[in-house]
Amino acid sequence: MSDITVESEIAGTVWKIEASPGDSLEEEGIIMILESMKMEIPVLAPEDGTLSEVLVSEGDTIREGQPLAKLSRGG
Amino acid sequence: MSYEEQLEELARREAQAKAMGGEEKLARRTEQGLLNARSRLDALLDRDSFREVGLLAQSAIRADRDTTPADGKVSGFGRVEGRDIAVVSNDLTVKGASSSATNAKKIAYIKTTATRSGMPVVFLGESSGARIPDTMGAESMSQGGADPQQYCRRRETPWASAVLGPCFGSSTWYSCLSDFLVMRKGATLAVSSARVTSLAIGETVDPEELGGWRLHSEVTGLADAVADSDEEALELVRRFLSYLPSHAGEAPPVQSAGEWRAPNGDDILALVPPERTRVYDIRKIIRAVADEGSVFPLKERFGKAVVTALARMEGQSVGFVATNPMIRGGAMDPDACRKASDFLVMCDSFNIPVILLVDTPGFLVGVSGERKAAPAHIMNMMHALQLVSVPKVSVILRKSYGQAFLNMGGGRNSDEIAAWTSAEVSFMDPGVGASVVHGLKRDEDPEAFDAAADALRKDTSAYDMASVFGVQSVIDPRDTRDFLVAALATHRRRLSNGIGRREMANWPTYF
Numbered sequence: 001m002s003d004i005t006v007e008s009e010i011a012g013t014v015w016k017i018e019a020s021p022g023d024s025l026e027e028e029g030i031i032m033i034l035e036s037m038k039m040e041i042p043v044l045a046p047e048d049g050t051l052s053e054v055l056v057s058e059g060d061t062i063r064e065g066q067p068l069a070k071l072s073r074g075g
Numbered sequence: 076m077s078y079e080e081q082l083e084e085l086a087r088r089e090a091q092a093k094a095m096g097g098e099e100k101l102a103r104r105t106e107q108g109l110l111n112a113r114s115r116l117d118a119l120l121d122r123d124s125f126r127e128v129g130l131l132a133q134s135a136i137r138a139d140r141d142t143t144p145a146d147g148k149v150s151g152f153g154r155v156e157g158r159d160i161a162v163v164s165n166d167l168t169v170k171g172a173s174s175s176a177t178n179a180k181k182i183a184y185i186k187t188t189a190t191r192s193g194m195p196v197v198f199l200g201e202s203s204g205a206r207i208p209d210t211m212g213a214e215s216m217s218q219g220g221a222d223p224q225q226y227c228r229r230r231e232t233p234w235a236s237a238v239l240g241p242c243f244g245s246s247t248w249y250s251c252l253s254d255f256l257v258m259r260k261g262a263t264l265a266v267s268s269a270r271v272t273s274l275a276i277g278e279t280v281d282p283e284e285l286g287g288w289r290l291h292s293e294v295t296g297l298a299d300a301v302a303d304s305d306e307e308a309l310e311l312v313r314r315f316l317s318y319l320p321s322h323a324g325e326a327p328p329v330q331s332a333g334e335w336r337a338p339n340g341d342d343i344l345a346l347v348p349p350e351r352t353r354v355y356d357i358r359k360i361i362r363a364v365a366d367e368g369s370v371f372p373l374k375e376r377f378g379k380a381v382v383t384a385l386a387r388m389e390g391q392s393v394g395f396v397a398t399n400p401m402i403r404g405g406a407m408d409p410d411a412c413r414k415a416s417d418f419l420v421m422c423d424s425f426n427i428p429v430i431l432l433v434d435t436p437g438f439l440v441g442v443s444g445e446r447k448a449a450p451a452h453i454m455n456m457m458h459a460l461q462l463v464s465v466p467k468v469s470v471i472l473r474k475s476y477g478q479a480f481l482n483m484g485g486g487r488n489s490d491e492i493a494a495w496t497s498a499e500v501s502f503m504d505p506g507v508g509a510s511v512v513h514g515l516k517r518d519e520d521p522e523a524f525d526a527a528a529d530a531l532r533k534d535t536s537a538y539d540m541a542s543v544f545g546v547q548s549v550i551d552p553r554d555t556r557d558f559l560v561a562a563l564a565t566h567r568r569r570l571s572n573g574i575g576r577r578e579m580a581n582w583p584t585y586f
Contacts, residue, residue, distance in 0.1 A: 010403045011441065037436050038506045039352050039404040064443055 004046060006069045012036025014060045014068075023051045031069050034062070049073050092130045092144040096168025104168070110305040112149045112166035115199050115239065119162065119309045120153035127151040128184065135176045136209055144169055147202075148178040150185050152194070155313050158321055158328075161189035164199040165246055171203030174210070174245045176218060182245065183222060193322030195233040197312055198253065204244030204267065228252050230424040230580040233319040237308045238262045238291075238298070241282070243271075251297065252584050254421050255315040255373070257308045258288045258298040296377035296414060297585065314371060318385040318392040319425050323580065326426050326573030330390030336367040343552050347434075347472060349497060354400040357382055357432060360472070361395050364388075364556040370395075373418065378410035380439070383418035385427070388560050394422035397432035398483060400473075406439040407479060412452035413586040415482075419459040420579045428563055431469035431484040436504055437477040455586060457482050464575035466490055466566035470555055471498040471537070471546065486545070490566040493558050494537035494546040505531040 012034040019031045025045040032054070034041045045051075049071040056068050076084075095101060095111060104111050110118060116125050128151050134143035147169035152161050163185055165172035189196045209215060226248060228234075236253035238246070242264045250256050250264060258264065265272070265286030272280045284290070291298040299315075302308035320327045341363040347355050362370050365386035372384040379402040384395045396415050398405035407415070422429050438444075438453060460467070460482060469484030471494045480500060481488055494500075502508070509515050509527035517524040540546045550558050567573060 010406075010439070037404050037406060038504050039354060039400070039436065041354060041404050042401065044401075064441055 002073050003052060004049065004071045004073060005067045006031060006043060006046065006071055008034065008043065008062050008064060008066045008068050010034065010036045010041060011064045012041065012062060014056050014058050014062060015040060017054060017056075017058055019051050019054075019069075021051050021053055025049060025051055025071065031071075032056075043068055045071055047071075047073065088131055091141075095144055095166050100168040108304070109240070111168065112164040112172075112199070112201075115305060115309060116149065116151075116153065116162065116164050118306055119197065119199070119312060120155060120160075121157065124154040125151055125162075126153065129181045132177050132181055134170075134206075134209070139170075142170070143175075143177075146175055146178040146181065147172040148181055150181045152188075155195075155316050158195075158316070159192075160195045160197055160316065161185045162197045162199070163249075165202045167201045167203070167240055170206060172201060172246070173203050173206035175206045176209070176215075179219070179245075182249075183225070190231045193232060193324065195235065195316055195319065195321060197316075198234070198236040198246065198249045199309075200236055200238045200242040200246030200250050200264075201240030201262075202242060202244055202246040204271075226252060228581065228584055230254070230323060230421075230577070232322045233316065233425060235312045235315050237302075237305075237312050238264045239305055239308060241268060242286075243268050254319075254425075254584065255299050255312070256291075256297060257300040257302055257311045257315075258291055259302050259305060259308045260288050263287060264291055264297065292374070292376040294377075296374050296410060296417075299373040301376075315385070318371065318387075318427070323425060323577060324574065327392035329392075330366075330387065332390070335369065335387055335390040338363050338365060338367050338556065343555065347497070347552065351473060351499070354404060356401045357397045357399040357405075357434065358384075360432060360555075361386065361397060364559060365393070365395070366390065374414050378408065378412070378414035380405060380407045381411040381415050383414055388430075388556070388563060391563065392427050393563070394418060394427045394429050395432065396429060396483070398435040398479075400434050403439055405435040405474070406437060407435065407453075407482070408439040408444050409447040409449045409452040412438075412449075412456040412482075416452070416456045416459045416586045417584075419456070419463055420582045423459075423463045423465055423575055424577055424580045426465055426574050428466040428468070428566075429463055430559055430563075431467065431489060432472060433469055433475045433480075433483040433485075434472040435476065435479045435483060436474050437479045438482075452586070453478060453482060459579060459582075460484065460488055462578045464578065465568065465573075466563055468492075468559060468562040468566065470550075470558070471495065471500065471540075472552070473497050473499065474504070475500045476504060477502050491562045492546040493548045493550045493555075493562070494540055495552045495555075496537055496549060497552070498537040498540065498546075498549075499532075499535045500540050500545070501531070501535045505529070505535070 015035040053070040133140040149164040234253040235255040236250040238258040263286040269282040369387040469489040505528040508531040515524040
């Protein structure tokens with residue numbers, strides 16, 4: 001199983017982390033929610049997999065392209 | 076020679092041509108779960124509808140004649156759902172379906188006939204590129220360039236392409252020129268093969284990295300759809316064609332009553348949170364307003380802040396362009412603009428009315444977008460929208476801000492606009508405006524910030540827009556489908572029988 005790094009598509013703040021390492025996620029399952037542009041923007045799993053690592057904490061300011069989490073392909 | 080002997084000779088030659096690259100190669104493909112050039116035609120076309128031209132074509136090199144059945148490219152005409160199409164199916168078992176002088180003539184013949192007779196062209200791609208050594212040298216190179224219109228696209232008829240194996244050379248070029256490109260997982264689309272590329276640049280290149288489905292569905296946006304098998308890819312080609320007219324001189328086919336069903340009545344109010352900070356998936360709204368099962372998304376994994384999808388409203392083909400708040404709040408980046416431009420050009424070129432669903436905080440700003448020439452892509456999209464001459468109708472669901480308001484059909488950039496009761500329109504989000512105009516930050520002075528934001532929120536509602544005729548109606552969200560059906564009927568181009576001006580017909584097939 002190869003790891004996929006999930007990067008932020010937008011600059012903002014980590015508001016809520018919804019999934020924990022070990023969680024099985026379907027494609028487009030919510031990993032965390034960012035606050036950006038006055039909106040709550042979800043970070044979604046790019047494909048089915050198991051969340052292996054969360055690389056940020058709630059309240060962190062993040063930049064576009066910053067790695068947020070790692071997902072092991074295939075669940 | 077007697078007629079009997081002549082007919083035996085014809086039968087022998089036909090059987091030899093239909094045997095393609097031989098039993099062994101064909102058996103190997105079957106073991107791998109792959110169809111071959113002829114069984115792909117069986118899967119694509121209506122039963123027994125294929126009429127081949129060029130079956131007995133062979134390499135122009137005399138020594139290769141016996142080893143080049145159909146010269147590696149099976150070509151002809153057939154029907155999809157009873158409608159005529161032209162087709163080229165590459166046969167990788169014959170010299171890698173490489174391009175040669177003879178099969179170039181076959182492709183040219185198919186394209187010319189389809190254009191003259193008003194038929195879509197389908198390319199089933201799997202080819203290794205130019206045939207070497209045939210194409211080496213000046214004489215061959217000058218022959219190869221004999222047709223100065225070979226790669227011109229004027230969208231007289233739709234072109235669809237399925238990338239079903241290694242695609243280099245002609246299969247790649249015609250795929251890139253097509254209006255629809257579906258890629259089978261495991262296939263490759265690139266200029267040259269991984270082997271040739273590795274030799275040229277002196278490092279090992281992985282075929283998937285060089286031109287796999289992930290690259291083209293997520294990074295380049297060349298692939299409109301991805302399939303797990305040959306059969307699925309060919310079914311997607313059939314489905315794509317079902318939305319398109321056979322040629323640009325007619326309106327798309329319309330399903331008769333009984334062939335389409337209204338959507339299943341999802342509660343649209345439950346799909347869109349009234350809170351302006353909460354996001355939702357616009358694809359659910361498209362499915363809730365379009366005919367049941369009719370939504371056919373294109374480039375789903377690319378430029379995802381905007382959704383582009385063919386669909387039907389009461390049996391009539393339409394193209395949805397919808398910002399998706401689920402992705403970056405619906406803020407379009409350069410890739411989203413490229414995707415929207417591409418789709419608008421196709422819809423307008425083939426007389427497919429456009430529906431815009433709008434919920435966007437504006438364009439995504441930032442250094443990475445500017446490095447990708449965001450302003451130019453925003454203007455390409457705007458230019459395309461303004462040249463769209465088929466009906467264009469828009470609905471503002473919640474936010475529509477700034478230049479994105481215009482790019483998504485605001486002002487006179489739609490024939491008609493309806494606003495949901497939750498719509499708000501302005502140059503920028505009032506909260507952002509409070510910071511930009513007054514230099515306020517909420518965490519430093521919440522009272523002053525909220526007062527300034529409230530002041531900027533005035534005159535932004537659906538009713539404010541309606542009062543200045545900036546939208547033509549304010550609607551109950553649950554009436555969205557009814558509004559769209561009625562507005563499309565009102566704005567139908569009766570004078571030209573549904574045909575647009577097609578001013579973008581020769582715009583590029585990739586942005």
